[in-house]
Amino acid sequence: MKAGDLWSALPEPALLIDAAGRIEAANPLAEAFTNRSARALAGRPVEAVLAVDGRLGEALSRVRRSGASVFVKDMAIAPARANGAGGAEKEGREGPLCTLRIAPCGDQGRMLLLIAPQDQGAALAHGQPARKAAKAAIGMAEMLAHEIKNPLAGITGAAQLLAMNLTPEAQEERELTELIVSECQRVVKLLEQVEEFGNTRPPALRAINIHDALDRARRSAALGKASAMRFREDYDPSLPLTRADPDQLQQVFLNLITNAAEAAGPQGGTIILRTHYDHAMHLRRPDGTRIALPLQVEIIDDGPGLPPEIADDIFAPFVSGRENGTGLGLALVSKIVTDHGGIVSVESRPGRTAFRISLPVAPRGEE
Numbered sequence: 574m575k576a577g578d579l580w581s582a583l584p585e586p587a588l589l590i591d592a593a594g595r596i597e598a599a600n601p602l603a604e605a606f607t608n609r610s611a612r613a614l615a616g617r618p619v620e621a622v623l624a625v626d627g628r629l630g631e632a633l634s635r636v637r638r639s640g641a642s643v644f645v646k647d648m649a650i651a652p653a654r655a656n657g658a659g660g661a662e663k664e665g666r667e668g669p670l671c672t673l674r675i676a677p678c679g680d681q682g683r684m685l686l687l688i689a690p691q692d693q694g695a696a697l698a699h700g701q702p703a704r705k706a707a708k709a710a711i712g713m714a715e716m717l718a719h720e721i722k723n724p725l726a727g728i729t730g731a732a733q734l735l736a737m738n739l740t741p742e743a744q745e746e747r748e749l750t751e752l753i754v755s756e757c758q759r760v761v762k763l764l765e766q767v768e769e770f771g772n773t774r775p776p777a778l779r780a781i782n783i784h785d786a787l788d789r790a791r792r793s794a795a796l797g798k799a800s801a802m803r804f805r806e807d808y809d810p811s812l813p814l815t816r817a818d819p820d821q822l823q824q825v826f827l828n829l830i831t832n833a834a835e836a837a838g839p840q841g842g843t844i845i846l847r848t849h850y851d852h853a854m855h856l857r858r859p860d861g862t863r864i865a866l867p868l869q870v871e872i873i874d875d876g877p878g879l880p881p882e883i884a885d886d887i888f889a890p891f892v893s894g895r896e897n898g899t900g901l902g903l904a905l906v907s908k909i910v911t912d913h914g915g916i917v918s919v920e921s922r923p924g925r926t927a928f929r930i931s932l933p934v935a936p937r938g939e940e
């Protein structure tokens with residue numbers, strides 16, 4: 574069999590891209606997908622041919638830098654409508670969600686790009702029972718948290734009473750009662766986090782400046798768990814207001830900053846707080862409508878990266894890669910951001926972990 578036969582037999586649209594991001598070859602399915610012949614595609618920048626939601630350029634440069642292949646899930650991709658000189662007309666795209674795979678190909682900086690449309694029916698069928706199970710688990714945990722806190726208060730009180738009646742010589746007993754009190758307090762704190770997670774208070778939405786919430790989270794973290802971290806701000810000062818509950822948004826940023834600091838460890842590291850506007854970012858609802866989420870907030874750290882064994886599940890409750898971690902920080906982030914109509918995503922490798930929150934703009938008249 575010749576290499577050309579193999580290329581034609583690939584069951585997904587495939588493009589070969591040169592080091593400058595231009596299309597070198599397209600298989601028949603890619604011709605059908607883009608509605609253009611391989612000859613018409615040759616030499617064109619890939620981003621002029623596919624309308625994608627802003628993450629393609631980033632993914633290509635990641636493959637170029639790391640030499641490793643990259644998966645990008647939930648990417649809205651469609652053939653770009655020709656627009657004057659042939660550039661992609663981003664607003665015009667109506668593409669299905671796809672998984673994109675990009676792999677380095679040879680040593681000349683070429684890359685192979687495979688486009689696999691996602692079976693949305695299957696994704697929903699898998700996702701929903703999982704979400705239901707998670708909800709039931711949280712409800713149960715919340716109930717337990719409430720029930721366990723009462724006897725713990727009794728145990729703490731009893732230990733404190735014992736300590737008060739000890740003679741000054743009973744040093745060992747004093748240490749033991751202190752241990753009971755401090756461990757009980759630790760468990761109470763953990764249970765309070767579980768209760769906080771189960772808290773179903775809807776967000777009190779109003780038009781707010783994202784930078785204010787970021788600054789408050791940074792200051793609060795710098796006084797606590799992130800005291801060894803350096804911060805760099807890369808703000809877009811013209812960013813429009815978003816519609817959010819200020820306390821909940823601050824909690825989201827605080828959780829992300831805290832995680833970055835905990836991953837860095839006691840020697841610290843650098844956290845970049847970045848905001849920018851991306852008019853191409855949209856969320857597609859199951860009913861087919863699209864919501865613009867142009868406000869982007871990124872919290873980027875230079876720590877070790879997500880532990881690979883839990884990387885796919887970090888937003889699920891009780892998933893933690895840390896000793897003493899509750900695994901509720903990111904589940905809460907995901908819940909709050911979803912309640913605000915936004916999305917959260919992450920890209921991570923050793924040396925760079927970037928959490929991105931995409932949010933809607935506050936409606937006119939509310940600003």
Ligand SMILES: Nc1ncnc2c1ncn2[C@@H]1O[C@H](COP(=O)(O)OP(=O)(O)OP(=O)(O)O)[C@@H](O)[C@H]1O
Nearest residue numbers: 832833836878879893894895898899900901902903
């Ligand atoms: N910036 C990051 N760098 C590396 N790993 C991270 C980062 N953020 C999260 N993680 C990993 O994801 C896990 C889940 O995070 P999450 O905030 O949900 O829980 P936790 O930090 O373990 O506990 P909690 O936040 O409830 O105290 C962490 O335990 C850690 O292993």
Ligand SMILES: [Mg+2]
Nearest residue numbers: 828832902903
């Ligand atoms: Mg955390």
